[in-house]
Amino acid sequence: MKTVKYLAITAIAIIISGAMMMTSCNGGSGTGSKSDTTDNTILGAGATFPNPLYSKMFSEYNKINGLKVNYQSIGSGGGIQQLTAKTVDFGASDAPLNGKQDSALSAPVLHIPATAGAVVLSYNLPDIKDTLNFTPDVVAGIFLGDIKKWDDPKIAAINKGVKLPSLDIQVSHRSDGSGTTNIFTTYLCKVSKDWETKVGKGSSVNWPIGLGGKGNEGVAGGIKQTPGGIGYVELAYAIQSNMAYGKLQNKAGNFITPSISSVTAAANIDIPADGKVSLTNTDAPDGYPISGLSWILVYKEQKYNERSLDKVTKMMKLIQWMIHDGQQYSGALNYAPLSQKAVAVGDAILKSVTYDGKPVLQ
């Protein structure tokens, strides 16, 4: 008798919990559309990498136009998910949408290049004052675990005159999924067949070697604490925290020091009309090869979830401002301003955004 009672209670509990979950799911998407009714606040979510720059841009734009932008830097993947669920007005990502993400969308999404960044190779060799040179081969070899010592002949050959120590190479990589990892592994896939077949590219990959650190600061910690350490961090982070980083040979054969100007140069290539281009292994002769654009993502057709034309126009003007006047804030924060070609492509994409079939910006 008692067990029957217990069973009944459990069954009821399961049913109620199921019902609660269903309603909570519906509730989740419901609140998103409700918050859209406030017309002077734009909601955005996505990449963490451009967050400092975007925050600066949004606060400056707020001073001029009084528009409030609530940007949540929850990561590119999260931003894309929220955009897919239509709970935000725009998303932001360090990587163009992949096929699986594209197919989850209910309507076409546009990629507007908003800023550019780079990933640098930082190392910890206390006795070496010169800047080390790296070639794509050497980088792939180190991160695959084939090159194990700093005095390996392959490293020595491109760093003549530098007395390399016989230290073990200790690789650090990002443990959290990140756009930085995506740019770096995309680059390695392009320059190394071995890497492409063994590891591949993505925001998290199955690293054949090394230690994972959370965030740029985690990787930087791993490098700084271990003599012989090497890892990849964002350029802006490396500059701000005074880390040593190497020159890298690009496609044209030049050894390029990563800098704001060499990243902008990397983006000065012919960009396809949809804005989706990887700058890694750029053709530009003076461009740094591990560079990447960061995009703002918006739906091509802006009339959904009862959003007003007024709000959509405000948002589009904001994005237009970001890729033009907003770029002046890049340098101070160590981001690379967009190249002329990238801005031109961005303008064309913005003009193709429609509201109820009619273009929003003239």
Next chain:
Amino acid sequence: MESTVDNNLITRPENILGRVITSAKIRDAVKGIKRIKRSHRQIKAENVFRKTIIIIALATVVLVLGIMLTLILQSVLSIKATGIGYLWGKTWDPVRDIFGAYPFILGTILTSFLALFISIPFSFAVAIFLGEYYPKGWLPNLLKNTVELIAAVPSVIYGFWGLAVLVPIVRSLETKIGVQPVGLGIFTSSLILAVMIIPYAASLGQSMIKMVPSNLKEAAYSLGATRWEVIRSVILPYTKSGLFAGILLSLGRALGETMAVTMVIGNTSLIPKSIFAPGNTMASVIANEFTEADHPVYLSALIELGLVLFLVTVVINMVGKRLTKQFTN
């Protein structure tokens, strides 16, 4: 409804006592009525209270079941894609959609049990010291508060401390014993975890030891037992189940700890070759990869990892309860 009851109550004493009622008696009667009225309301309130309590208590059960249901439903995609092999698959490759949780399950169990192993002597020593040797005084008070403070410190602070202090120490230890000096890894995480879980077993054990009836102890002493003998043959057998429950509580904490472990474990999906090797736990993988899980199967695989962690915790708890029961009987 209420008014008729009141009328009855008012009329009844008048009928019983007739017309000869002194004012004092009326006052007494009115007092009595008030008391009866209040108790009537009290019964009502009692019922409301009982129902509220039951609903709130049931809500907790519903909540836990709801979480489990969510985990199961959301991991269906991954369960379909990888099957049961998910549990012993050795590769975790989000690029190729190969998801095997074995390295993380191993990492979780290794760090938790190693931490438990390291922490038991400390927590038992604290428990016995505070429970039996010096239950009162400023030093035991200080010790007690300090141990409680250990549980109150946020785990990210342990992570920082581990990274800044413990990692270099472990690295120099590794250099001495001749393994690759990394500093980060399973061993370091276990040390951090051990510190974090000391208070759980210690405070429970201490209060259990204080509850040992003094006539038992006095009887043993009067028979000429030394302190050590009393602890060994009276206190420990008497408090077995409590000490064990404390250990379980610690283990539960160790299994789920995320932040501090993530910061010092080295975060690699390779299977750890020794306790000094870097690894990953289920909780740390979820914390690391959840935000950027960029395709549905990947996300689902991470949620399945959460489900496995949930189930491992439930199983360990159930086994623990069973063992505790056996010990006490």
